[in-house]
Amino acid sequence: MSKPLINPVKNGRIRKPDKWGSGGFGAPRGSRKHNGLDISVAFGMDILSPVNGKVVRKAFPYAKDLSYTGVLIEGDGVHLGIVVKIFYMSPLVSVIGTNVVAGDKIGTAQALTKKYPGITNHIHLEVKKNNVIIDPKTMLPGIS
Amino acid sequence: MNVMPVVIVLFVAFLLGGCSTLGKSQGYVKLEYKEIEPSDREYLFKNIETCSNLYTNNKLSVLEVYCSNEKDGLYIYGDNYQHKFDWFDSDFNRWAIQEGCNNPESCFYELKVDESGEIEALNYHFWINLSEGVYRVDVLNKTLRVIQKQVADQPS
Numbered sequence: 070m071s072k073p074l075i076n077p078v079k080n081g082r083i084r085k086p087d088k089w090g091s092g093g094f095g096a097p098r099g100s101r102k103h104n105g106l107d108i109s110v111a112f113g114m115d116i117l118s119p120v121n122g123k124v125v126r127k128a129f130p131y132a133k134d135l136s137y138t139g140v141l142i143e144g145d146g147v148h149l150g151i152v153v154k155i156f157y158m159s160p161l162v163s164v165i166g167t168n169v170v171a172g173d174k175i176g177t178a179q180a181l182t183k184k185y186p187g188i189t190n191h192i193h194l195e196v197k198k199n200n201v202i203i204d205p206k207t208m209l210p211g212i213s
Numbered sequence: 214m215n216v217m218p219v220v221i222v223l224f225v226a227f228l229l230g231g232c233s234t235l236g237k238s239q240g241y242v243k244l245e246y247k248e249i250e251p252s253d254r255e256y257l258f259k260n261i262e263t264c265s266n267l268y269t270n271n272k273l274s275v276l277e278v279y280c281s282n283e284k285d286g287l288y289i290y291g292d293n294y295q296h297k298f299d300w301f302d303s304d305f306n307r308w309a310i311q312e313g314c315n316n317p318e319s320c321f322y323e324l325k326v327d328e329s330g331e332i333e334a335l336n337y338h339f340w341i342n343l344s345e346g347v348y349r350v351d352v353l354n355k356t357l358r359v360i361q362k363q364v365a366d367q368p369s
Contacts, residue, residue, distance in 0.1 A: 089368045098367055101340065104315060107369055131366045132308055132344040156343065156369060185368045193343070193369035202316070 072147035074119035074208045075171040077155060077194060078178075081108040082213060083206070084191045092191060094204035105154075105195035106205040108212075112180040112190055116158045118169040119194065119209075120148035127165055130156040130193070134184070139193075140165075140175060151208075152200075156193040157181055241323035241336060244268040244275055246314070266310065268322045275322045275335070279310045287357070293330040301337075301350045301357040312341050343367050 084092025084107035092107030110116070118124070122144040130137050140160045144151035148171070160176040169175060181188050196205040206212060247253075249267045264280040276288040287298045287306075300306040314320035319340035325333045335357075337348045346364035350357050 092369075101345075101367075103369070105369060126311075128312065128342070129308060130343040130369070132305055132341070132346070132364050134366055154342075181368070184366075188368060191369070 077117050077119045078108045078110045084109045087189045089188045105193045107191040110178040114178045116176045118173045118175045120144040121146045124164045150199045152197040154195040244322040246317045
C-alpha cells in the first residue's frame with residue numbers, strides 16, 4: 070500500500086467553483102470530466118513534490134501553447150507505482166532528471182488568469198496508480 | 214396499369230446503390246489503439262522497436278514510431294498497401310507521443326481508402342493532457358498535408 074501524498078501546495082485547498090468550473094476530480098469539463106484535482110495557489114508560490122521519486126521531465130499541458138508547463142514525476146520507494154503530472158507550474162531547471170523527496174520544492178506556480186480571465190489560480194494534479202488514473206484526493210488526507 | 218410502385222422501387226434502389234458507392238469512396242474507417250503483441254511485430258515489420266504505438270481495425274493499421282532515429286514517422290499498413298510517412302506536424306506529433314493520450318480511447322485515427330486500397334486521407338482525433346481536437350490530413354503523392362486542424366486548450 071502506497072504512503073499518502075504530500076500536498077504540493079502548503080496548506081493548499083481544492084479549487085472552489087468559478088466561471089470555468091470547479092476543481093474536484095470528475096467535475097464537468099464540457100463533454101469530458103476532470104481527470105485531476107485542482108489546488109488553489111497564488112502565482113509564484115512554491116510547488117512541492119507530492120511523492121518520493123524522479124522528476125522524469127518537463128511536461129506540457131497544451132499542444133500549441135508551450136508557455137504553460139509542468140512536470141512528470143515517477144514515484145519510487147513508498148510511492149512505487151505512482152506517476153504524477155502537475156500542470157501550471159514552472160519547474161526548477163535543477164530538478165529535471167533528479168530524484169526528489171516528497172515535500173521538496175520543485176518549482177513555482179504559474180499565472181492562469183491571462184489565458185482564462187476570472188479563473189481561480191491553481192495547479193492541476195493528476196495521479197496514476199499502477200497505470201490507472203485515480204482521484205488524487207484519496208491519497209491526500211485532510212485536503213478540502 | 215399503375216406504374217408508380219415500380220418507379221418508386223427503382224428510385225429507392227437507385228438511391229441505395231448511389232449511397233452504397235458513396236459510402237465506400239467517402240467513408241472513413243476508425244482505427245483504435247491496441248497494445249502491440251508479438252504477432253503484430255511479425256505482421257508489421259520485423260525490426261519493430263518498443264518505441265511505437267499501434268492503431269488498428271485488424272485490416273488497416275497506423276504505427277507511430279518514435280525511436281529518435283531515421284525510422285521515426287507514421288507507417289500505414291493495409292492488405293495491398295504499406296508506406297512510411299513523415300510526421301504531418303512534427304512538433305505536434307512529438308508532443309502527442311511524449312505526453313500520451315489521457316486514456317486508450319481518447320486518441321484514434323480515421324482512414325479514407327480508395328477502391329484500389331490507396332490511402333486518400335486521414336483524421337487524427339486526440340484528447341491529451343488539457344488539449345483536445347482533430348487534425349485532418351490529405352495524402353498527396355505519398356506525403357501528408359494538413360488541410361485542417363482544430364485544437365482546443367481546455368482549462369483544467
